[in-house]
Amino acid sequence: MGPVLLSSLLLxxxxxxxxxxxxVTYLPGLSKQPSFRHFSGYLCAGPGKYxxxxxxxAQSDPQSSPLVLxxxxxxxxxxxxxxxxxxxxxxxxxxGVTLKYNEYAWNKIANILYVExxxxxxxxxxxxxxxxxxxxxxxxxNYLALKxxxxxxxxxxxxxLFLTGESYGGVYIxxxxxxxxxxxxxxxxxxxxxxxxxxxEINDNSLVYFAYYHGLLGTELWKDLQTFCxxxxxxxxxxxxxxxxxxxxxxxxxxxxxxxxxxYNLYAPxxxxxxxxxxxxxxxxxxxxxxxxxxxxxxRLSWRQNLFRMPVARKKVRMDPxxxxxxxxxxxxxxxxxxxxxxxxxxxxEWQVCSFDVNRNYKRVYMQMNEQYLKLxxxxxxxxxxxxxxxxxxxxxxxxxxxxxxxxAHSVCYIEIPDPGVQWGRRHGLQLSRG
Ligand SMILES: *[C@@H]1O[C@H](CO)[C@@H](O)[C@H](O)[C@H]1NC(C)=O
Ligand SMILES: *[C@@H]1O[C@H](CO)[C@@H](O)[C@H](O)[C@H]1NC(C)=O
Ligand SMILES: *[C@@H]1O[C@H](CO)[C@@H](O)[C@H](O)[C@H]1NC(C)=O
Numbered sequence: 001m002g003p004v005l006l007s008s009l010l011l012x013x014x015x016x017x018x019x020x021x022x023x024v025t026y027l028p029g030l031s032k033q034p035s036f037r038h039f040s041g042y043l044c045a046g047p048g049k050y051x052x053x054x055x056x057x058a059q060s061d062p063q064s065s066p067l068v069l070x071x072x073x074x075x076x077x078x079x080x081x082x083x084x085x086x087x088x089x090x091x092x093x094x095x096g097v098t099l100k101y102n103e104y105a106w107n108k109i110a111n112i113l114y115v116e117x118x119x120x121x122x123x124x125x126x127x128x129x130x131x132x133x134x135x136x137x138x139x140x141x142n143y144l145a146l147k148x149x150x151x152x153x154x155x156x157x158x159x160x161l162f163l164t165g166e167s168y169g170g171v172y173i174x175x176x177x178x179x180x181x182x183x184x185x186x187x188x189x190x191x192x193x194x195x196x197x198x199x200x201e202i203n204d205n206s207l208v209y210f211a212y213y214h215g216l217l218g219t220e221l222w223k224d225l226q227t228f229c230x231x232x233x234x235x236x237x238x239x240x241x242x243x244x245x246x247x248x249x250x251x252x253x254x255x256x257x258x259x260x261x262x263x264y265n266l267y268a269p270x271x272x273x274x275x276x277x278x279x280x281x282x283x284x285x286x287x288x289x290x291x292x293x294x295x296x297x298x299x300r301l302s303w304r305q306n307l308f309r310m311p312v313a314r315k316k317v318r319m320d321p322x323x324x325x326x327x328x329x330x331x332x333x334x335x336x337x338x339x340x341x342x343x344x345x346x347x348x349x350e351w352q353v354c355s356f357d358v359n360r361n362y363k364r365v366y367m368q369m370n371e372q373y374l375k376l377x378x379x380x381x382x383x384x385x386x387x388x389x390x391x392x393x394x395x396x397x398x399x400x401x402x403x404x405x406x407x408x409a410h411s412v413c414y415i416e417i418p419d420p421g422v423q424w425g426r427r428h429g430l431q432l433s434r435g
Contacts, residue, residue, distance in 0.1 A: 019152050021343070028337045029099040030090060035059070036107065038089075040342040043148040045119065045141035048127035052116040053149065054080070054342065056089050056107040066160040066189070068110045069146060071117060071176075073168030073197070074290060075138075076358035077321060078122035079114040080351070082166070084329045088114070096331025111156060113149060117142055117172070120358040123333075123348040131355065134363035139175035146180065160189040168292065170196025171364075174372035181376060191376065195264070197292055199368035204238040204294055208249075211256050214266060221255075224248045239296035246297060253294065262323040272325035281318075288322040290359060319354040326353035 022041035026033065036057045042050040058065035070087075072079045084092040087106040090099035106112050116122035118138045120131030133141075150157045163180065165173045170193050180188045197203060212222050228244040229235050237249060257263060262270045279286050294300045320326050332338055333351040366372075 017152065017154050022152070024341055024343075027090070027099070027341050028335070029092075029097055029332065034089060034101075036062070036089070039153075040344075041152075042124075042343075042345065043115065043145040043152075045117070045145040045148070049119045049141060050125055050345065050347075051119065051141070051145045052123035052342075052344065052348065053145070054083060054088075054114045055149070055153070056112050056114075058111045059089070059105070059108050062111050063155070064159070066110045066162055067113065067156045068106065068162045068164055069113045069115065069176075070106075071115060071142070071165035071169045071172045073166055073170070073172070074121070074354055074359055075118075075168045075171075075362045075364075076121055076319065076356070077168070077290070077354040078116050078351070080116060080122055080329060080333060081321075081324070081326070081353055083114045084332065085324075088112075092328045092332050094328055096328040097335075099332075110162070111159070113146075115142070115145055117145065118358060121355050122351050123342075123344045125345065125348050131358045132361035132363070133358070135171055135175060135365035138172065139179060142172065142176045143179035143183075146176075146186075147183075150186075157185065158187060161187045162190050162192065163188070164192040164194075166194040166196065168197050168290070169193055170198045171366055171369065174369050174376060175366070177376055178372055198373075199370070200292075200295060201238045201368065203292070204296075205235065207256065207293065208235070208237045208252060211252065216255055216261070217252060221248065221251055225252065238294075249294065249297060253300075257289075257293070257322065264323060268323075270323040272320065272323055284316050284318045286318045286320055287356070288320055290319070290321060290354070295364075317356040318352060319356040319359055321354060324353065329353065 018037075018039065019041065022039040024038050024040050027038075036059050038054065038056040040052070040054045043053050045051045070079055070082055072082045082088065084090070084099075087102065087104060089102055089105040089107050091102045092098075093100055116124040118124070118131070118133050118141055119126040120129075120133075161180070163173050163177050173191050173193050173196070177188065177191045180186050208217075208225065211217050217225075225237070225245070225248050226235070228242050228248055229237050229240050237245075237252075240246065240249075255261075260270050262268045330351060330353065333342075
């Protein structure tokens, strides 16, 4: 009797553990403060590493709603982009000052934990300010940050847990899930990756066909690509050593990535204007190249290395994902009132949508995620009945494991996003995997 009583008392006590000094009590830019609670502060992701998080409770019934962790990609890009421009409860308006409630907010059905990862991204920082890292280290740091979150908010440790992300989150999420699934104290129910980077090779190869079949390349270039990059019906646009192939691929890349097409949604305009791979804006050199495509192509490689060595690149470079305009969220998050409201440390630098420092010093360990997905699928993350394949509609915004083994309907775990989410998915395009 005694111990049982004690533990239930403890649980009740812990139910109120949300850190009061992290609670956001007044957020600038809203005409009316929200009815749900939200928190912003730092999570410890290892010795001397502090990851900024913004946690929004579900709009109704947070206690029994799932806990969902969200990571934007990059590597080196901030999850505040996902918060303020994609599926957070408040969306930043073009004036960089006003926030509007989001009809399609994910926190209508779940408690969402937005984390800026790794250290060096957004408001996250480390004591040593050295921001070189790699996939292995990031997965572990994200795991430690999640553990720290549940230390601060133990009332959520029994809720269903989902790990979600997009783009380079295609690497972050399965590698984080590997840690999480081995921790019996965490209630992992599933993962979801949108527009994820799951294989550089498949990504590169499929992009060329995508471009051709959407009429972007023209027959002449296509014929040359076939001649120089393919043999016996098999094409290699990923790491082809043939110099002629490389040159033709240069033309292909120019059209697809640097001519102002929106790589995330071909039929949408390019937000932020025609990009080019880099340009100057005021004192800044702006690059849109997150380094996720054609990493094995010699021309691209040397270009990236040169950019990194340029003295100007060390000081004032901004890295914006293609066709994204980060002016409004930057204005908002860098205003002193907002920093104060969100409890941002004075140690944190000025907020930028992506960190050039983190991106260019990042060591990519995994070239494909097959192993991680097979491991995750093998352990019945769903834990139960087969999933009805019919319920994964073609318009679902998120799929799991599309790049791993052939889709096996019985082992697919997914979050069914209600119509609002699908709307979001449509708006943000799911065609291509970048950033
Ligand atoms: C980017 O957004 C800002 C603020 O909303 C706007 O003033 C600017 O015109 C936009 N830039 C481009 C190139 O669309
Ligand atoms: C990743 O970073 C950690 C910490 O710096 C280091 O110990 C490890 O060797 C690195 N792994 C790779 C594959 O670079
Ligand atoms: C590259 O193209 C040139 C001109 O079309 C041709 O003369 C040369 O043989 C090609 N080289 C290879 C390796 O295909």
